[in-house]
Amino acid sequence: MRHTDGDEGAGVGWSAVAVPYASYLRVYEPLAAFPEPERSHWKRYAAAGHLPTAQDELRQSLADLVPVPPVPVPVHESQDAFVVVADEVTHICPWRTRLRAWLALEQLQEELPAPVLDAVLPPLVRRQTAADYDLWRVANPDARPWIRSATWHVPVRWFVLFDDAEREFEPGGVCASDDDGDEKRRSAPVLRYRAPMVQARRRVARGLRVLRDSLEEGPLIDGLVDVGRWLEEFHPRSLVELDYGGLVHAIPESRLAGDHSAAEVAEGLAALREGDGARAAETYARLTARWRGVRELQYAS
Numbered sequence: 001m002r003h004t005d006g007d008e009g010a011g012v013g014w015s016a017v018a019v020p021y022a023s024y025l026r027v028y029e030p031l032a033a034f035p036e037p038e039r040s041h042w043k044r045y046a047a048a049g050h051l052p053t054a055q056d057e058l059r060q061s062l063a064d065l066v067p068v069p070p071v072p073v074p075v076h077e078s079q080d081a082f083v084v085v086a087d088e089v090t091h092i093c094p095w096r097t098r099l100r101a102w103l104a105l106e107q108l109q110e111e112l113p114a115p116v117l118d119a120v121l122p123p124l125v126r127r128q129t130a131a132d133y134d135l136w137r138v139a140n141p142d143a144r145p146w147i148r149s150a151t152w153h154v155p156v157r158w159f160v161l162f163d164d165a166e167r168e169f170e171p172g173g174v175c176a177s178d179d180d181g182d183e184k185r186r187s188a189p190v191l192r193y194r195a196p197m198v199q200a201r202r203r204v205a206r207g208l209r210v211l212r213d214s215l216e217e218g219p220l221i222d223g224l225v226d227v228g229r230w231l232e233e234f235h236p237r238s239l240v241e242l243d244y245g246g247l248v249h250a251i252p253e254s255r256l257a258g259d260h261s262a263a264e265v266a267e268g269l270a271a272l273r274e275g276d277g278a279r280a281a282e283t284y285a286r287l288t289a290r291w292r293g294v295r296e297l298q299y300a301s
Contacts, residue, residue: 021250021298024054025148025158025227026241027197028084028091033235042092046083054245056080057095072121073101073129084194084239091239093146100145102133144233152250152295156265156287157223158242160207161200161231162193164263172253189248191256197231197238204228207269214272214280250297261287 031039031046057080078097083090109117109126117126137143150158170190195203204224211221231240248256264287271280 020058020151021246022149022151023154023158023247024241024243024245025150025161026082026093026243027146027231027234028082028093028239028241029146029235030237031090031092033238034092041079042081042094043090045079045081046085046090046092050080050083052080052082052095054082054243057097060097072105072125073132074098084241086239089237093241095147096143096145099143100147100149102129102136103145104149105129144230146234148230149245152247152298153291154242154244154247154261155223156261156284156291157220157227159193159262159265160224160269161203161227161240162195162242162262163199163203163266164260166193166195167260167262168192168194169257171257172248189253189256191244191248191259193242193262195240197234197236197240200240201228201231204231210269210273214277247294251294259290261290 031043034042057078060074060078074097076098078095080095080097082093082095084093085091105121105126108121112120121129168190172186172189204227208221208224208228211224215221242262244251244256251259264283268280268283268287271277271283
């Protein structure tokens with residue numbers, strides 16, 4: 001499998017990357033899944049060897065927030081995508097930055113206190129942005145993002161989609177040196193999982209059966225149901241990827257190397273299936289404690 005989406009932070013000073021500390025859940029659809037003329041666009045795009053990274057998308061997004069007033073949603077939809085070639089089949093994950101910006105703004109309004117939100121995005125800007133989104137949704141009722149993101153953590157439910165054998169870890173390394181041979185730049189480590197869509201859907205279904213047989217309805221089950229419905233929107237021959245993204249800049253590399261969260265989630269589900277509630281609780285507590293420690297870093301000075 002050859003992935004050409006680029007490594008998060010590769011080619012830039014590792015320590016210079018400050019934001020965002022976000023993880024990503026992406027779907028790559030085969031070219032055949034796209035209608036014309038979009039299919040031809042992505043075919044030409046992939047053939048041209050475009051290699052944008054998540055950091056490239058981030059820089060574009062941050063540039064829109066510099067003007068006064070800020071531009072929370074791009075005026076035009078992005079024509080960029082991440083590209084993966086697997087088994088000689090080209091798969092595309094469109095950025096759809098405009099749609100994701102609208103969705104992120106809705107979430108931001110739920111999370112931030114009104115005074116803080118008003119300081120970041122004036123009410124007039126938000127009202128105009130919401131009106132634009134309403135009009136856009138009328139013309140694009142079936143639109144959905146190919147990328148989901150989470151800041152300062154990886155949602156536990158995302159790990160249900162993957163097996164530990166699908167884990168890919170690449171340690172960081174020197175990518176440039178000065179004339180004296182001293183280290184000048186480092187590539188960031190990479191930690192991701194990538195699974196066939198069919199397998200991801202099966203794991204969601206199995207996980208839901210176990211959780212519903214063992215637990216009461218709650219955020220974990222609701223979140224997994226939501227992810228499962230999202231996956232159903234895509235071509236069955238798609239690929240699903242969980243990328244630790246910018247989190248690799250917040251978590252020590254030694255901890256990344258030993259992070260097998262998907263295996264722990266699978267262990268917890270197996271314990272529930274076997275009726276071993278104590279082992280399941282212990283596994284879940286260990287997993288959530290690790291990620292709680294990562295999330296608390298956002299408050300560190």
